[in-house]
Amino acid sequence: MQYSGVNTNLKKITFIDSQTGWICGDSSVILKTTNAGGDYITFAQENHSAVTNNFSVSQNYPNPFNPLTRINYELSITNYVSIKVYDNLGNEVQTLVNEKQNAGSHSIDFNASLLPSGVYFYKLITENFSETKKMILVK
Incomplete structure (x- = not known):
């Protein structure tokens, strides 16, 4: 396609x-x-510009999870970072990060104890990069 x-x-x-x-x-x-x-x-959709090599977001671990999981990501430069979680209908269910962060390794824990089992997506957005990954909550 x-x-x-x-x-x-x-x-x-x-x-x-x-x-x-x-x-x-x-x-x-x-x-x-x-x-x-x-x-x-x-x-x-993955951003295919040269800048994408300077940022990365890892698959959450553990996955599937119940109810806690961790998301690790790398920033090559200080940047505004947003990480949001969406349900399988595309509705935002939680904002995990929404701030300027320094370059380096970062991690954020996601507690889904109040959410039902299902497929969720987390999306990391910076000024020059965005990536979405899928995670599965099994209760």
Whole structure:
């Protein structure tokens, strides 16, 4: 599939009801449909600029988790950082980080004790980078 100038191989399709579904592919592409595949909107896509090599976000650990997990990330320069958690419908459920942070290694713990089991996504955003990863809460 040609998507926004990037060739993308689609890997997995998941529907949570008859209308709402997600497609995951290479290059961290996640597409969402709310009309049974008639149209898709971009939920996440890896930024392919040279700046992306200066930042990284790791897969949360443990994953699956109950109810605590940790997200590690690296900043090469001081930058404004936002990390938000979304449910499988794309609704924001919690903001974990929303501040300027110094360069270096960072980590944040996510406590999902008040949330139901399910698939969640966390998205790290800086001024020049964003990345989204999937995590699974199993109670």
